[in-house]
Amino acid sequence: MIPFNVPPLYGTEEEKIHDAIQSHKICGDGEFTKKCNQWIEVNTGCPKALLTTSCTHALEMAALLCKIQPGDEIIMPSYTFVSTANAFVLRGAKIVFVDIRPDTMNIDENLIESAITEKTRAIVPVHYAGVACEMDTILSVAEKYGLYVIEDSAQGVMSSYKGKALGGIGDFGCFSFHETKNYSMGEGGALLINDEKYIDEAEIIREKGTNRSQFWRGKVDKYRWVDFGSSYLPSELNAAYLYAQLEHDKEIYNDRMDTWNRYNAGLQDLKEDGKIELPFVPEECVHNAHMYYIKVKNIEERQNLIQYLKENNVETVFHYIPLHSSPAGLKWGRFHGKDCFTTKDSERLLRLPMYFRMPPEYAECTINTIKKFFARNR
Numbered sequence: 001m002i003p004f005n006v007p008p009l010y011g012t013e014e015e016k017i018h019d020a021i022q023s024h025k026i027c028g029d030g031e032f033t034k035k036c037n038q039w040i041e042v043n044t045g046c047p048k049a050l051l052t053t054s055c056t057h058a059l060e061m062a063a064l065l066c067k068i069q070p071g072d073e074i075i076m077p078s079y080t081f082v083s084t085a086n087a088f089v090l091r092g093a094k095i096v097f098v099d100i101r102p103d104t105m106n107i108d109e110n111l112i113e114s115a116i117t118e119k120t121r122a123i124v125p126v127h128y129a130g131v132a133c134e135m136d137t138i139l140s141v142a143e144k145y146g147l148y149v150i151e152d153s154a155q156g157v158m159s160s161y162k163g164k165a166l167g168g169i170g171d172f173g174c175f176s177f178h179e180t181k182n183y184s185m186g187e188g189g190a191l192l193i194n195d196e197k198y199i200d201e202a203e204i205i206r207e208k209g210t211n212r213s214q215f216w217r218g219k220v221d222k223y224r225w226v227d228f229g230s231s232y233l234p235s236e237l238n239a240a241y242l243y244a245q246l247e248h249d250k251e252i253y254n255d256r257m258d259t260w261n262r263y264n265a266g267l268q269d270l271k272e273d274g275k276i277e278l279p280f281v282p283e284e285c286v287h288n289a290h291m292y293y294i295k296v297k298n299i300e301e302r303q304n305l306i307q308y309l310k311e312n313n314v315e316t317v318f319h320y321i322p323l324h325s326s327p328a329g330l331k332w333g334r335f336h337g338k339d340c341f342t343t344k345d346s347e348r349l350l351r352l353p354m355y356f357r358m359p360p361e362y363a364e365c366t367i368n369t370i371k372k373f374f375a376r377n378r
């Protein structure tokens with residue numbers, strides 16, 4: 001069976017974890033965490049990055065830093081992972097979903113303004129498949145109405161928009177290092193703080209509401225409870241695993257890009273025959289080959305194709321069930337405007353096997369099996 005995903009493993013992770021063990025500091029914020037934070041700062045230009053236990057937790061930290069209150073409204077796409085919404089629902093906010101663009105599956109930037117009310121506090125663009133949302137429009141709407149922009153850049157590590165790294169564009173950016181993402185530590189993430197005025201507060205929230213980070217740096221002589229907070233910092237063991245991969249960021253990037261390009265070239269014929277649609281990357285976006293997806297006619301055809309690929313030993317998966325029609329989404333959210341593409345296109349999308357060091361034959365086999373399916377169903 002060709003698996004859909006294999007967690008990234010470069011080969012030097014065990015060595016790094018061994019080093020972490022030998023350093024006799026395995027709790028958070030040791031040398032490896034610092035190195036990961038620095039890697040993010042250097043590669044995104046953000047003034048401060050803080051490694052977290054997940055992207056979910058980075059989003060929760062952003063919601064706390066934005067002081068989201070019960071009744072506040074947050075605008076985001078419905079075609080996203082549950083954590084994008086949960087982080088704000090936990091603060092009592094209402095989620096206002098707007099439709100996506102069918103070409104990138106990202107929030108339709110032109111529908112955001114009409115969804116804004118007096119209660120709106122933030123916009124949360126999600127960079128689907130590591131392809132950037134139309135950030136210039138989003139930033140200008142946010143500025144006009146005084147709203148926060150929190151980028152859910154879980155899939156966008158090493159992607160850019162007009163030369164700016166994703167996660168480093170809004171007020172806050174959130175990365176994921178889950179095992180399904182391009183660079184991983186098992187479970188983990190990072191909060192990118194793009195406005196320096198939030199750095200001290202973010203460090204306090206992440207360290208259980210204490211000023212422990214300042215204490216370690218020698219800025220205060222004892223640490224104490226100074227504000228609300230939780231424990232959002234990962235162990236050094238996890239950070240060591242991640243750093244092993246960040247050291248080889250380009251190699252991992254290029255390897256995934258080779259697979260992505262192989263799919264994209266191999267599936268052109270089917271696209272030209274009008275059988276399937278392929279991903280679209282706008283000119284101003286550089287993506288990171290996080291995902292390769294195709295879109296078929298409808299949900300029935302997708303189910304048949306998944307089944308056919310499975311019978312031929314290729315594992316493929318669909319993606320998000322739109323949040324607005326999910327039980328929790330009905331309770332805490334509402335869809336603004338018409339759902340033209342969110343439901344329809346989410347039902348047509350199929351993700352193909354894609355992971356670091358996937359053998360080229362696997363991509364070829366997947367391509368050929370898809371071609372056979374469409375030849376058979378002519």
Ligand SMILES: *Cc1c(COP(=O)(O)O)cnc(C)c1O
Pocket residue numbers: 053054055056057080081083084126152154155175176177178187188189
């Ligand atoms: C993976 C993902 C998350 C959640 O990341 P975790 O690190 O597992 O919490 C959030 N949003 C999007 C868009 C994701 O793809």
